[in-house]
Amino acid sequence: MTITKTAALAAILATTATAALADWPADRPIEMIVAFAPGGGTDIMLRTLAPFLEAELDTQIPVLNRPGASGEIAYTALSQARPDGHTVSSLNTPGFLTMQIGRTLRYEPADICPIARIVEDPGTFIVQAGSDYTSLADLVAFAKANPGAVSVGTTGVGTDEHLAMLQLEQAAGIDLTAVPFGGANEAKTALLGGHVAMIGLNVGEYTTSDQGSFRALAQFAEERSTLAPELPTAKELGFDVLMSSERGLAAHCDVPEEIRARLAAAVDTALANPEFQEKARQQALPLSFKSGADWQADMPVRLARYTEIFKLIEGGQ
Template sequence: MRRRLLSLLPSLGLAALLSPGAQAQPAFPDHPITMIVAYAAGGGTDTAARTLARSMEKGLGQTVVVVNRPGAAGEIGWAELARSKPDGYTIGFINTPTIVTVPIERQARFQLEDFVPIANIVDDPGGIWVLPDSPWRSLKELVEAAKKEPGTIGYGTTGIGSDDHLAMLALERQTGARFLHIPFAGSSQVRTALFSKNLPVAVVNMGEGIADARQGLVRPLAQLGTRRWEATPDVPTAREQGFDVVEGSMRGVAAPAGVPQPVLERLAKAVHGAVDDPDFRQMATQQSLPLRFLGPDAFKTELLALREHYAKLWAMHPWKE
């Protein structure tokens, strides 16, 4: 009997190895990854996402397909990302402040807890832009004009609760001026409206407007960082001009909550490798992307701090129109 049991062991072992539950899972990733961008094609987020996706493909060995889902200040794209299967095959770009402000201002279809941060890539200061022939040569002149004709000078942003919108609301509170807010689905549409003279003022991030400025298509009145961005050393900050307005947008990568830890680590490694890739850095320089890499934990800490900050701001000065 003992001899018979021993003779069965090899076949039993083989059967166990061949059983579906015992078979090794395929290495991640074994098919293309989708990257959701919650803003329109051609804007700063879209540009950063497509540049990063190309470099991530080197480390992952799979295609990263960027899909645009613009609208509702990012809510459409982020709601889709939040509902996606948490297997690592759907990731997305998330933007501050709207990733935290949208759920503060309304009953949104996502919460910050619906995502797990992978890495931050860009930290882009805000900017206020006009056409080269605009009568306003400084932020002070723009404010004085808005005071004389309240509610008539329109400015375009990437949506209610965006950094662009919050910056102009802060400017209004400090000065008593009143502007006319016109939200768009992305910075590319804001810029187009400015070029076509359907808008007198565009409020988009510095990294989104600098290429137009270098071509002589627009003129910056102010940048909204705490200090001058090194790529635009001749553009004064709002603070330098007497207005305490500081806003900007971080842009990073996240996945739906519940992604397995090994998959999350694989994605984080791929993003970090992409950011360190000389080809990516060269493209980022050409595109004037203000890079600021943060790993998963540091990115999460920043997001939580921003949510606390904007929750307090909402309690004092609700921005919903």
């Protein structure tokens, strides 16, 4: 009797699960959580993408901003949502990885599975257009002779720019001074006013800035970004500095494999749409699709690398 009941219950549950899968995604809207305030780069990117995904999946995708704690609030919300494929969130590295180092999190990072990477935007170092540093080598030479004299504007401890700076210090054997600012725009103002010698920006931010006032020294990707094909990578110049900010989408890992695959396919199709590509070009988004599985496979190596760099911070550098 009990066994029959249990079996019957299991059967019902199984049918419901299959039914839910079959109906997905048309039965309910898919909520897209953005980990940043409205108007930021990630927010605008996903709000631009959402209508294309809606058309592709034939459903509604409302965007909900849950900013704060460099993404932890959004990731916590994602990990607590029902894993039925009706909640997705933005996913940003290196933030998602660096917050796992030495910080107690309110969610389990292993619960968050990438769906697809949309953008890879390499970091870069920028000086004033009229600066004496015409190349990364100039800057390194000056910093060698004057330890600590070169001030580098960042957007805080453990951010992209700060990690890139620490890597350059290590690769070139120099000593720089990190100066945290409230955001990229504050840092740009300080650079224009000559209050810091150099700042870190993403290539996307650099190409949309007034190019006449700034000069980029190097970019920190493995390969030159499509946005800045003229700018050498740090590796080409002989410095082992790798730092890109990647933006994409993620879902709870318990979301059925098929649903995640369909979401990823929808992103892939949207990215190939010329209409979307035109909008991405206007926003200077360096589109770079990567499947969720491939993106996830990259992460352990990067996490290990960032953990190494963080040890330098704790070491008092």
